Amino acid sequence: MKTSTGQTKIETGSAMVSRRTVLAAGAAVAGSTVLGAPTIWAQNLKDVKLNHTGMSYSTLADIGRMATEDLGFEVTMSVVDHAGMTNRMFNDPGAIDVADIEIWQAKVAVPQGALQGIGVSEIRNWDKLTTLYTQGVFNGKEVSRQGDSPFEFIYRSGKDARDFATAATDFVNFVPGVYNADTLGVRPDLVGRDITSWSDLLSSDFKGKAAIQNIPTIGIMDAIMALDAAGEVKYGDKGNPTREELDATISKLIELKKAGHWRALWNTFDESVNLMAAGEVVIQSMWSPAVTAVKVQGTPCVYQPLKEGYRGWGNGLGLMSHLEGLKREAAIEYVNWYNDGRVGGFIAKQGYYSANPESAKANLSENERGFFYEGKASTDVITSPTGEKTNEAGEVRDGGSYEERFGNVGVWNNLMDEAEFLFAKWNEFNAA
Numbered sequence: 001m002k003t004s005t006g007q008t009k010i011e012t013g014s015a016m017v018s019r020r021t022v023l024a025a026g027a028a029v030a031g032s033t034v035l036g037a038p039t040i041w042a043q044n045l046k047d048v049k050l051n052h053t054g055m056s057y058s059t060l061a062d063i064g065r066m067a068t069e070d071l072g073f074e075v076t077m078s079v080v081d082h083a084g085m086t087n088r089m090f091n092d093p094g095a096i097d098v099a100d101i102e103i104w105q106a107k108v109a110v111p112q113g114a115l116q117g118i119g120v121s122e123i124r125n126w127d128k129l130t131t132l133y134t135q136g137v138f139n140g141k142e143v144s145r146q147g148d149s150p151f152e153f154i155y156r157s158g159k160d161a162r163d164f165a166t167a168a169t170d171f172v173n174f175v176p177g178v179y180n181a182d183t184l185g186v187r188p189d190l191v192g193r194d195i196t197s198w199s200d201l202l203s204s205d206f207k208g209k210a211a212i213q214n215i216p217t218i219g220i221m222d223a224i225m226a227l228d229a230a231g232e233v234k235y236g237d238k239g240n241p242t243r244e245e246l247d248a249t250i251s252k253l254i255e256l257k258k259a260g261h262w263r264a265l266w267n268t269f270d271e272s273v274n275l276m277a278a279g280e281v282v283i284q285s286m287w288s289p290a291v292t293a294v295k296v297q298g299t300p301c302v303y304q305p306l307k308e309g310y311r312g313w314g315n316g317l318g319l320m321s322h323l324e325g326l327k328r329e330a331a332i333e334y335v336n337w338y339n340d341g342r343v344g345g346f347i348a349k350q351g352y353y354s355a356n357p358e359s360a361k362a363n364l365s366e367n368e369r370g371f372f373y374e375g376k377a378s379t380d381v382i383t384s385p386t387g388e389k390t391n392e393a394g395e396v397r398d399g400g401s402y403e404e405r406f407g408n409v410g411v412w413n414n415l416m417d418e419a420e421f422l423f424a425k426w427n428e429f430n431a432a
Helices: 019-024 039-045 061-071 082-091 103-109 198-202 216-230 243-258 269-277 288-296 325-338 342-348 357-362 366-372 402-406 419-431
Strands: 009-012 015-018 049-054 074-079 098-102 175-182 184-186 210-213 262-266 283-285 302-304 310-319 389-391 409-412
Touching: 039 325, 049 082, 049 325, 061 074, 061 325, 061 342, 082 098, 082 103, 098 103, 098 325, 103 310, 175 325, 184 198, 184 288, 198 210, 198 216, 198 283, 210 216, 210 269, 216 243, 216 283, 216 310, 216 409, 216 419, 243 419, 262 269, 269 283, 269 288, 288 302, 288 389, 310 325, 310 402, 325 342, 342 357, 342 366
Parallel strands: 049 074, 049 098, 210 262, 210 283, 310 409
Antiparallel strands: 009 015, 098 310, 175 310, 184 283, 184 302
16 A cells, blocks of 8 residues: 555554565575486576575575585575665565565565465475474464564465465465574673673673664664563563654663663674674674684684573575576475475574474484584584584583573564664664
């Protein structure tokens, strides 16, 4: 629908989210077959080139190389930021084949018709994919619905629909991708005490040595978790705060900034790594691969489990609407391959989880499987995806097992109803 100013708006359940808002956020070929395909199909497939576009933490050149090796056609990776992803989906959609989007980005991409429907029957490992996405439950319990949980946005009512079905259907908007449970990064050698709560991010103990990420849609969630835990602001729904709650949240962040609490508002992955590795910051918003990158340098860094739970997030692999024919078939092969195990084993060492946990575990050594998924102490050193040591023998993963971590998600990354108001207030925070 259009507003009085002619601005496109998109219905997402009870929310009205403007496109402008989100723009701001903003098999190796062998013998006669490829993955069981007929010979002629395989011969044509080698000429296909697919582009996978997404954020830096999941759109990894190594995954593109692995796919090209295994599938017999070229998969290239294009990295964008959040706003760049949305801009490209709408302004240059032909440049993307597989869109690696965060769940909240689907709230704009799907109603605008950027993504086509995928039949569940086309996903050959569907029954093995995590119920976190497919059923909205984890270990038999319903996952938190505060924020944008994957189950709420994965299904559509029909192949050509532009909606979000409220129950499972035969068509999905995206195939489950990587996901994780995020928390705070901590320098255990420098904080001087135990860190147990999100409220520790705001503690005067760390004045001038704390940082928060300068990505409004995610940074605000870390702030909300911290302020709620500290009792500074109370929220009816941390995943969808009101204007009054957002106003109070940003006011507190500005107050802390003027008092010299924040060493930095970091904008990039590398900036977060450098701040922590240098000891300029001892507690901050952080992503799991950034913690790994600090540890690779031989610097202690912990992804600290907190009593209020984790901030969950998930990605989906969507097929752009222009895909058809052989190229669409190749894209289906790619997203099936993505959840067949090799990627899962690779990204586990980065700290992320695969949508097909069992195949991911099968692509890890017994030592790695115990460490990353089962909450066991490592029996040998643990390495990053590229082979650098991150953990000594005898260490246990921060937060414990897969079940312990994802059984304790308090809120999900989201695109809230008051997103435009948030961006305006976050700009005030930056300028303060």
